Amino acid sequence: MFTSIDPATGAPGQSYRELTGDEIETRLARASAAFRDWRVTDYATRTALLARIAEQFDANTHRLAEIATREMGKTLKSAIAEVEKCAAGFRHYAQEGPAMLEPRQFQGATATWHPMGPVLAVMPWNFPYWQVVRFLAPTIMAGNVGLLKHASNVQGVAAAIEEMVIAAGAPAGLFQNLPIKSDKVAALIADDRIVAVTLTGSEGAGMKVAEAAGRALKKVVLELGGSDPFIVMPSADLDLAAKTAVTARIQNTGQSCICAKRMIVHADVYDAFLEKFSAGMRAVVAGDPMDAATDMGPLSSEAQLQTVLDQLQMFREAGAKLMFGGEPLPGKGAYLSAGILVDVPADHAVAHEEVFGPVAMLFKADDIDAAIGLANAVPFGLGSSVWTNDPAERARFERDIEAGMIAVNAMLASKPDAPFGGIKRSGHGRELGPYGLHEFMNLKTVIG
Template identity: 65%
Template sequence: MFEIINPATGETVDRIAELDDAGIEAALARAAAGYKQWRETSIETRTALLGKIADAWEANKQHLAELAVREMGKTITAGLAEVEKCISGFRHYAEHGPTYLAPTAVQTPTGHAVARWLPLGPVLAVMPWNFPYWQAVRFLAPTILAGNVALLKHASSVQGCAAAMEAMARKAGAPEGLFQNLAITSGKVDAIIADKRVAAVTLTGSEGAGAKVAEAAGRALKKVVLELGGSDPFIVMPSADLDAAVKTAVTARVQNAGQSCICSKRMIVHAEVYDAFLEKFVAGMEAVKIGDPMDADTVMGPLSSVQQRDTVLEQVEKAKAAGAKLLTGGAKIDRGGAWMTPGVLVDLDPESDVAKEEIFGPVAAVYKVADIDEAIALANDVPYGLGSSVWTQDEAEVERFARDIEAGMTAVNSLLASVPEAPFGGVKLSGHGRELGPWGLHEFMNLKAVMFGGGKAGD
């Protein structure tokens, strides 16, 4: 039984039954049967369904957003924005599906060939709680377009959101077996990956969870895409628009209560603007409005759970023990639920263990560097390589950052965000493979060469 706890109050708001072994087997059988039918549908049928799913989400936008508030503490404003983003994701693949799946003709020495994108089969997604809808839609929309079918193993704390997603697909007319939510614990995942009816697996989560899923997929010789943790750098150079940089840095650390893989966590600031940046940044963090997540004016609500909040507080204490100074915040708020204040750390030894970790909460570490070489070296001096944000008006510096920062994404003078049109993913311990755009769609498809012309058999 999954117990759903409202992180704003600490109260249990729902209990959801776990799927037993017989239920898992029935779901896999439905997925296999559903795939046989769905893989033969036209692209027009698939894109039409994506449009209808988007319509269903649009019609139930408030309900979906409120579920996210209740289950993981997201503010209502952020919840509505996340639902809107999902709608745009479904509509993006509905609009661009025919282009993304168009065959490509090439000439060969003996004739010609056609490269075609074909589906693989049922895809299992293991998803986290921090963006309960968007993380899953990044997998779901391209899966439907590809002609595959989807199995979702969502985090235990957002099972209501997961069930609502399946309900939206049913409302839109999705055929049986196309999209199923599996209300299971992580201990059931290995056996599902090993099942011959499952073609591939994708995971968004910690590097520990990613390693386990990759190991299981490796044993079964199945394709896997991993989007894991991040400790993204936010680099500010002397030519930057300082006020814009500070405003964005504050947003990066407090949106979703700091619980975002791609929101910058390490502020790396050139010595020429360090003092000015730090003064403004501390003031900005202290001004963040913390309160009822259902209030539209609230900027930051609770963290997703008391356990997650306490993990962040423990990391703050580890940083202080390693010589860092806590300039503001980073403390528990004494009220029911998973509340804390935004924190700013300075003088953290970049070689300390905690400096190498991802702090998945509203705490920033600010570093001073002498030049661009030191900034890039420090940016790369962590095991992660997901995203980055750089602030400069110097085109040569932009090129250096784009070339030399070890990350899957770099935002220039802006907050890094995932969008349906661009590839999303990282390197190093941040995972491998890409989501979104045609790249995410093609990850779980069979690129098949159909050869025409003469030549000997077997050539």
């Protein structure tokens, strides 16, 4: 049994029953049958369904957003934006998908794209709609079918997504929610009817899924953790950089793989940036996520709050200084104040920590080489943000930052039309854009 807990109040919400073994088998059989029909549908049928799903998200935006806010604590305004982004994601593939699947001609050969079968998605709670749509929209366009194992604390969101797809007129079995626990995932991956698996989550979860997929020789896409650098050089617009840094650190209460987590600032502007950034972080309003005046809601759970508090204690023990913040707020709920860590020893293991909460690390860099060295000195390589108005510096960062994505003079954010993913221990494979569509398709070469 799964029971939602409102992290803003600690109050229990709706409960959801876990599937039995027989029910899992029924859903697998239904997915296999659905694929036999869906794989041969024309592109117009697929794009029409994607457009109708987008309409369902639009028509139910506020209700869907409220479910996410109550289950994992993000502000209602950010939940609404997430639902709207999902509708845009479905529309993107409805509009651009056919062109992405155009055959490519070579001398004496043609390369064509073909669906593979049922794809299993193991998804997290932090962007509970968007993470699913990043897999689901291209899955439908590809001619595949999808099965979702969502995080335990967002089962209401999972059920709502399935409701939207069914209401849009999807064939039975095209997309199914699986209310199951993590111990059932390995057996699903091993099942011959599952052709591939995609996971967004922790390193530990990624290793387990990759191991299971490897044993079954199945394709896997992994989007794992990140400790994204936010680099500020003297030529940058400091006011804009500091303002953006606050948003980049506290978005989703700091619970995003592509949140800016490590602020790496050139020595010449370190003090000025710290003054501006500190003022912004101190002004962050944490409170009721349903209130439009709230900047930041609670962390997703009391357990997540404790995890961040334990990490902050590790930083203190390593010699780092918590300038302010990083404290539980009085009253009910998993609230933590926004804060800043300084004097973090760059050569200590704590500097590699991914803090999934609204506390930033600040590092000082003497020059661009030192900034790039600090940026790359972690096992992650998901995203990054660099702030410079020097073309030569920009070229260096674009070439030398070890990450799957880089934003220049902007906060990093995912877009339906742009590839999303990382390198190193942040995973492999890509979501979104044409590359996300192609990940789980057979590129078939036709000669003659």
